[in-house]
Amino acid sequence: MKRLQFLLKDKLAAASLSILVVTIVAGIFAPLFAPHDPEEVHMELRYAASSWEYLLGNDHLGRCILSRLIFGIRPSVLWVLAALAVSVGIGAILGFIAGYFRGLTDAVVMRICDVMLSFPGYVMTLAVIGILGVGLENILIAFVLMKWAWFTRIIRTSVMQYAESDYVKFSKVLGVSDIKIITKHMVPVSLPDIAVIASSSFGSMILQLSGFSFLGLGIQAPNAEWGMMLNEAREVMFSKPEFMLAPGLTIIVVVSAINFLSDALQVALDPKLLASKYKLQGQGPASTARLQGKEVA
Amino acid sequence: MVSYIIKRSLLSIPLLVIISFLTFGLNNLSPLDPVEVILHAQGVPTITDELIVETKAALGMDRPFLIRYLNWFVSCLQLDFGNSYVTGKTVWSLLAPAFLNTLKLTLISAAAIIALSIGLGVISALREGKMTDKSIRGVSFFLTSMPPYWLAALMVWYFSVQLDLLPTSGMDSYESYILPVIVITISYTGIYFRMVRSSMLSNMNEDYVLYGRASGLPEKKITMHILRNSLQVAISVFCMAIPIILGSTVVVENIFAWPGLGTLSVKSILSRDFPIIQAYVLVLAMAFVLFNTVSDIINAAMNPKLRKGH
Numbered sequence: 069m070k071r072l073q074f075l076l077k078d079k080l081a082a083a084s085l086s087i088l089v090v091t092i093v094a095g096i097f098a099p100l101f102a103p104h105d106p107e108e109v110h111m112e113l114r115y116a117a118s119s120w121e122y123l124l125g126n127d128h129l130g131r132c133i134l135s136r137l138i139f140g141i142r143p144s145v146l147w148v149l150a151a152l153a154v155s156v157g158i159g160a161i162l163g164f165i166a167g168y169f170r171g172l173t174d175a176v177v178m179r180i181c182d183v184m185l186s187f188p189g190y191v192m193t194l195a196v197i198g199i200l201g202v203g204l205e206n207i208l209i210a211f212v213l214m215k216w217a218w219f220t221r222i223i224r225t226s227v228m229q230y231a232e233s234d235y236v237k238f239s240k241v242l243g244v245s246d247i248k249i250i251t252k253h254m255v256p257v258s259l260p261d262i263a264v265i266a267s268s269s270f271g272s273m274i275l276q277l278s279g280f281s282f283l284g285l286g287i288q289a290p291n292a293e294w295g296m297m298l299n300e301a302r303e304v305m306f307s308k309p310e311f312m313l314a315p316g317l318t319i320i321v322v323v324s325a326i327n328f329l330s331d332a333l334q335v336a337l338d339p340k341l342l343a344s345k346y347k348l349q350g351q352g353p354a355s356t357a358r359l360q361g362k363e364v365a
Numbered sequence: 366m367v368s369y370i371i372k373r374s375l376l377s378i379p380l381l382v383i384i385s386f387l388t389f390g391l392n393n394l395s396p397l398d399p400v401e402v403i404l405h406a407q408g409v410p411t412i413t414d415e416l417i418v419e420t421k422a423a424l425g426m427d428r429p430f431l432i433r434y435l436n437w438f439v440s441c442l443q444l445d446f447g448n449s450y451v452t453g454k455t456v457w458s459l460l461a462p463a464f465l466n467t468l469k470l471t472l473i474s475a476a477a478i479i480a481l482s483i484g485l486g487v488i489s490a491l492r493e494g495k496m497t498d499k500s501i502r503g504v505s506f507f508l509t510s511m512p513p514y515w516l517a518a519l520m521v522w523y524f525s526v527q528l529d530l531l532p533t534s535g536m537d538s539y540e541s542y543i544l545p546v547i548v549i550t551i552s553y554t555g556i557y558f559r560m561v562r563s564s565m566l567s568n569m570n571e572d573y574v575l576y577g578r579a580s581g582l583p584e585k586k587i588t589m590h591i592l593r594n595s596l597q598v599a600i601s602v603f604c605m606a607i608p609i610i611l612g613s614t615v616v617v618e619n620i621f622a623w624p625g626l627g628t629l630s631v632k633s634i635l636s637r638d639f640p641i642i643q644a645y646v647l648v649l650a651m652a653f654v655l656f657n658t659v660s661d662i663i664n665a666a667m668n669p670k671l672r673k674g675h
Contacts, residue, residue: 183383186657188612191649195388198634198642199395275512279616282514283631295512302518309522316515324510 081332084325091322092149095141102135106292115308124314128300133314136292140315143204143287144294145322148273151211156266158212159219164250164258166220167227177220184217193276197285204287207280211273219265226261230254260337267330271323278319294319369665377658381651385441388647389434392639399450400426402637406450446644451636456644459629464648466536467618467625471611473542474549478610479603481554486561486599487592493566501558509555517548517620534622545621549610560602564595597667604660608653 094101104122110130118125124133166174187195196210197203230236231254239249278295280286282302287293294315301311392399400420404412421427425436440447446456485505489498508516524544525533532541568574568591577587611626618627626645633641 183380183387186380186384186654187646187650188609188653190613190615191646194615194630194634195391195642195646198630198637198639198646199391201396201637202635271510275510278512279514282512283616283619285631285634298512298515298518305518305522306526309519312515312518312522316512316519319512319515320507320510323512324507327506327510 078332078336080328081336084329084332087321087325088329091141091145091325094138095146098139098142102132102138104132104135106131106135106139107290108132115304115311125311127297127311128304133297133311136297137294137314137318140292140294140297140318143281143291144274144278144319147204147208148211148270148277151208152215152266152270152273155212155215156219156262158216159221159223160262162216162220163223164227164254167224168231168246168250168254170228170231174224178224181217181221184214185221187214189214190276193280194285197280202285202288204281204291204293207277207286211277215269215273218269222265223258223262226258226265227254230257264330264334264337267326267333271326271330274319274323274326366666370662373658373661373665377654380654384650384654385438385647386434388643388650389437391646392643393430395639397637399639400424402639403450406636406638441644441647446647447640449633449641450638456640459641460626460644460648463624463626463629466623467611467614467627470542470545470549470614470618470623470625471607474546474553475603475607475610477546477550478553478557478606481550482557482561483596483599485554485558487565489558490562490565490569491588502562505555505558508551511552513548513552514616514620516551517544517617520544520548521620534620536624541621545614545617545623548617549614553606553610557599557602557606561595561599564598565591568595597664600667601660601664604656604663608649608656611652612649 108131110126113122113126113130114128116122116126116130122132122134124137127133127136162177166177192214193207193210196213197206200206200209236249236253239253244252277286278293278298281293281295282299284299287296289296297315298312301308301315304311398417400417401412403424404416404420409416418427425433437447444457446460448455449459452459485501489501492498521533521544524531531543532538535541571594574587574591577590614623614625615627615631617623618625619631622628626649629641630645632638633645
């Protein structure tokens with residue numbers, strides 16, 4: 069609770085959090101928030117400028133841009149969040165097993181991760197789309213396929229550090245069961261690490277998904293998705309560049325909010341950083357720097 | 366050192382074999398029958414079961430999986446990746462020039478990214494907490510949250526259309542490099558600059574810095590020591606940056622119609638041209654492993670402590 073309060077004291081972090089909450093709520097209840105049907109075509113309103121009825125104007129088929137942006141939250145943010153949750157879930161389970169029990173299981177899981185991580189992220193996604201075909205669900209499958217190994221590796225590192233701690237050794241000596249040690253003693257301390265790791269991937273995944281949709285490899289018309297809307301706006305880019313603005317700025321605002329929140333979360337959840345927030349901001353051991361570098365893939 | 370290089374290189378061979386197996390296996394997961402794809406691509410009007418069986422036999426696709434894999438693996442070693450389903454040309458004749466074009470773009474961008482992130486990282490670490498540091502971090506933060514293709518589109522609109530200074534697409538002269546390189550540089554510098562900065566900062570708190578100060582070394586010399594130690598970490602990260610950028614120019618290439626791997630791969634995906642997709646994945650995964658090995662070797666050469674662990 070204290071950590072949450074700390075997070076909220078930081079005004080920018082609080083603003084980011086509210087942007088994110090509003091986005092998610094608007095996405096879940098899109099039909100309530102959207103003023104119009106996102107797929108309703110009005111040929112007489114093609115490329116109309118903004119008006120009181122259509123606040124952000126209309127696109128090349130006269131569809132309400134604001135409604136499309138709101139419905140676009142679902143694939144662009146919510147589905148990415150789902151893919152992230154699945155891959156973090158797999159990563160957490162395998163990471164706990166590998167990091168806690170060590171031995172052969174650990175070696176096997178880590179070698180599999182090595183193989184998975186030797187495919188660069190974009191290439192892996194393209195390979196999966198190439199084989200399974202174009203579509204939002206295939207990109208999400210690719211995300212899970214390429215991210216789980218990454219999460220497994222990081223969560224394992226974090227778990228190992230706690231598995232070596234005295235209180236865990238003590239519980240083992242007392243004969244507490246492994247499952248109980250993991251659920252009672254390891255999961256609570258590792259959760260902050262997992263939250264930071266997961267949130268730092270969220271922003272880049274949103275950007276990647278919208279990038280693939282922009283190339284026409286993601287969600288198919290007439291569904292609304294931010295990258296897809298930019299793809300449609302691109303056709304009239306030279307004559308009506310203003311149509312690139314609304315979806316582009318939406319992505320920037322949401323991704324910035326997520327990245328900012330992720331940074332703030334890292335500071336808030338790390339007691340060491342909390343103690344001397346200013347001094348240690350953006351600082352980490354060399355190993356984190358290296359891991360971050362690989363994650364760019 | 367030599368023994369480390371040999372050991373490290375040998376370690377990557379089984380990985381390469383597994384990667385090739387996975388790449389080959391992936392294609393067999395496709396919901397589509399490759400033979401049907403080929404026949405469609407060749408414009409055969411009616412596809413009968415007989416025709417499918419015949420084509421299968423002609424292409425050797427009726428043989429068991431492992432035999433096909435071995436045949437494919439051996440021919441890949443000879444740079445024969447088969448023929449494109451759509452155009453019938455050899456995959457290598459399409460892939461090689463595209464690879465070179467992407468490599469050119471990647472190397473120039475990587476050079477720009479490395480120079481910029483080291484420069485900015487060092488400046489902002491030395492000025493930690495001051496206005497310079499804050500503004501560099503603020504701008505880079507904003508730029509990394511920006512979709513690269515959106516930035517690319519805006520730049521094309523402004524520099525190529527409004528000002529008519531630079532070409533909108535293609536790869537005709539050195540001018541065509543400017544916009545794609547800028548877009549790639551902007552989208553990666555924010556990430557790598559942070560790494561240089563945090564590596565500098567953690568080194569600044571080390572004991573040797575304190576010792577240097579206590580012994581009265583001039584600040585310039587101390588900074589040089591910090592720089593040397595921080596760049597050691599950065600080198601391995603930058604080594605990996607090259608294959609990462611190589612694999613992620615897809616979006617930028619498509620916007621600027623760059624005749625590289627990204628354009629080729631998206632085109633192949635849309636036309637279900639499996640041999641090209643397969644070769645693309647294989648080549649990039651190999652490059653990834655290769656650069657990883659090289660970066661480990663460079664690291665070991667610079668830091669003797671790492672050699673002993675192996």
